[in-house]
Amino acid sequence: MSASYDVVVVGAGPVGENVADRAVQGGLSAVVVEDRLVGGECSYWACTPSKALLRPADARRGAQRVDGARQAVTGDLDVRAVLERRTSFASGWDDAGQVEWLRSAGIDLVRGRGRVTGEREVTVIGADGAEQVLTARHAVAVCTGTRPVVPDVPGLREAHPWTNREALEASEVPASLVVIGGGVVACELAGAFADLGAEVTLLVRSRLLGGYEPFAGELVGEALAERGVDVRRGVSATRVRVADGVREVECDDGRTVRAAQLLVATGREPQSDLGLETVGLEGGWLQVDETLRVLDGAGEPVEWLYAVGDANHRRLLTHQGKYQARAAGDVIAARAAGRPVDDVRWGVHAATADHLAATQVVFTDPQVASVGLTAAGAQDAGLRTRVVDYDLGAVAGAAIHADGYTGRARMVVDEDRRVVVGATLVGQDVADLLHAASVAIAGEVPIDRLWHAVPAFPTMSEIWLRLLETYGRPTP
Ligand SMILES: Cc1cc2nc3c(=O)[nH]c(=O)nc-3n(C[C@H](O)[C@H](O)[C@H](O)COP(=O)(O)OP(=O)(O)OC[C@H]3O[C@@H](n4cnc5c(N)ncnc54)[C@H](O)[C@@H]3O)c2cc1C
Numbered sequence: 024m025s026a027s028y029d030v031v032v033v034g035a036g037p038v039g040e041n042v043a044d045r046a047v048q049g050g051l052s053a054v055v056v057e058d059r060l061v062g063g064e065c066s067y068w069a070c071t072p073s074k075a076l077l078r079p080a081d082a083r084r085g086a087q088r089v090d091g092a093r094q095a096v097t098g099d100l101d102v103r104a105v106l107e108r109r110t111s112f113a114s115g116w117d118d119a120g121q122v123e124w125l126r127s128a129g130i131d132l133v134r135g136r137g138r139v140t141g142e143r144e145v146t147v148i149g150a151d152g153a154e155q156v157l158t159a160r161h162a163v164a165v166c167t168g169t170r171p172v173v174p175d176v177p178g179l180r181e182a183h184p185w186t187n188r189e190a191l192e193a194s195e196v197p198a199s200l201v202v203i204g205g206g207v208v209a210c211e212l213a214g215a216f217a218d219l220g221a222e223v224t225l226l227v228r229s230r231l232l233g234g235y236e237p238f239a240g241e242l243v244g245e246a247l248a249e250r251g252v253d254v255r256r257g258v259s260a261t262r263v264r265v266a267d268g269v270r271e272v273e274c275d276d277g278r279t280v281r282a283a284q285l286l287v288a289t290g291r292e293p294q295s296d297l298g299l300e301t302v303g304l305e306g307g308w309l310q311v312d313e314t315l316r317v318l319d320g321a322g323e324p325v326e327w328l329y330a331v332g333d334a335n336h337r338r339l340l341t342h343q344g345k346y347q348a349r350a351a352g353d354v355i356a357a358r359a360a361g362r363p364v365d366d367v368r369w370g371v372h373a374a375t376a377d378h379l380a381a382t383q384v385v386f387t388d389p390q391v392a393s394v395g396l397t398a399a400g401a402q403d404a405g406l407r408t409r410v411v412d413y414d415l416g417a418v419a420g421a422a423i424h425a426d427g428y429t430g431r432a433r434m435v436v437d438e439d440r441r442v443v444v445g446a447t448l449v450g451q452d453v454a455d456l457l458h459a460a461s462v463a464i465a466g467e468v469p470i471d472r473l474w475h476a477v478p479a480f481p482t483m484s485e486i487w488l489r490l491l492e493t494y495g496r497p498t499p
């Protein structure tokens with residue numbers, strides 16, 4: 024069997040869906056190839072179920088931090104109800120709804136594993152072994168995402184540890200859990216399972232939430248410890264054994280931790296083992312240009328091949344991947360029609376924000392919301408910066424939001440251009456404060472103009488006024 028389309032997308036995660044959607048809206052035909060569930064890692068084993076799992080305990084703590092409401096919230100979490108709510112947000116691991124969305128958007132679906140078998144050609148092997156050859160008149164987009172990495176610790180694989188996938192499908196909460204890793208997945212899921220009643224030990228090789236402002240990992244670590252998580256920093260697992268169903272993890276500090284279950288959260292690897300060598304390319308993380316075209320060994324873009332989302336390793340985040348997808352789908356349509364390509368910095372076809380204004384919210388408690396460059400990142404980029412910090416708990420809106428509110432905010436200013444280039448907020452419910460900073464950074468709004476963006480009283484957004492006051496009023 025064979026079929027021809029304008030665009031062939033491999034991988035129907037959030038990113039592949041959006042590349043196809045923009046291409047179809049640009050007047051092209053598109054097919055997506057998927058070998059698991061339409062919706063990808065994000066919908067079933069990552070973003071959505073993890074946030075659904077975290078939310079009930081956050082809501083309960085939110086009420087407990089407000090005197091008067093606290094007295095009304097006295098019971099424990101209903102673990103069964105929490106897991107059922109998580110399952111409903113994962114659509115019961117059934118992709119019928121997303122398949123219907125594809126149909127309504129005019130995108131075809133071919134189920135099976137896709138491989139690149141020639142220039143502009145993808146061969147799909149279905150679950151029944153049947154092959155289908157898909158030819159792309161204009162572009163093939165690799166949107167195959169990532170899988171979890173399991174490090175080479177003796178005995179670890181044999182212990183069948185959970186990765187994010189098993190953890191987010193769990194139908195029971197283990198009595199005890201050892202989490203290996205100190206990144207976003209480790210911090211979010213350690214908190215989630217501790218809230219659900221597991222005794223959690225977190226083995227962190229270096230520091231928590233490396234890559235963020237250092238105070239983020241410090242505040243999150245303190246809060247996890249307060250909730251009973253045993254956070255061990257500077258500790259690595261050296262050997263794992265299973266004895267009578269108990270996992271025993273030997274560590275390089277000489278101690279052994281025993282637990283009913285193990286969760287590995289040590290990063291991701293690409294799923295680009297797609298036969299790219301047939302077109303002279305290597306697999307691994309796929310390097311791309313600003314319009315998401317794959318670069319060949321000589322650094323030149325391959326005219327017909329795109330890599331979008333996690334597959335290109337620019338930002339392993341759903342919303343940044345979907346942002347890239349909008350640019351990629353549109354530029355594929357523009358190139359197909361011979362229309363101009365707008366790939367200058369901040370152009371409609373360039374994923375500039377990946378470098379300068381990428382956003383992320385870590386859904387721990389406290390949450391960590393960040394956009395753009397950290398203080399260290401701005402220095403590494405050679406900018407002359409000024410860093411302004413403020414105690415988020417000292418803002419009236421935060422004090423009203425929760426008794427004893429603890430948090431911190433940082434703004435990084437490029438002193439030469441007098442624009443904000445980075446911001447980080449750590450505190451309860453800061454996620455939705457982030458977008459103001461994203462607009463300021465992507466818009467390169469002069470800092471003097473920001474004084475005219477007046478946050479309402481008494482909201483937590485007054486943190487922006489406090490940061491400006493700390494920075495100093497402009498002098499005419
Ligand atoms: C636990 C966890 C929580 C997360 N939480 C968040 C969050 O809150 N917010 C956020 O922004 N990001 C979060 N992320 C990151 C987010 O999940 C990814 O950035 C996002 O899923 C990337 O989307 P994608 O479409 O590029 O890849 P994926 O979602 O991985 O989708 C890729 C798809 O391609 C398919 N595929 C792969 N190879 C082939 C092939 N050869 N043939 C056919 N199909 C193939 C896969 O089956 C999959 O469906 C989280 C990640 C984890 C692990």
Ligand SMILES: NC(=O)c1ccc[n+]([C@@H]2O[C@H](COP(=O)([O-])OP(=O)(O)OC[C@H]3O[C@@H](n4cnc5c(N)ncnc54)[C@H](O)[C@@H]3O)[C@@H](O)[C@H]2O)c1
Pocket residue numbers: 174175203204205206207208209211227228229230232233259260288289290291339340383384385386
């Ligand atoms: N809320 C969100 O936006 C969200 C939530 C979860 C995940 N994500 C995304 O998913 C991606 C993957 O997250 P992650 O936490 O798996 O990866 P990560 O890269 O964020 O963290 C990996 C952690 O594992 C540690 N590590 C690596 N190898 C190790 C080893 N051999 N032994 C011990 N520790 C080791 C690292 O030091 C680090 O602490 C992230 O880039 C993140 O952006 C986003």
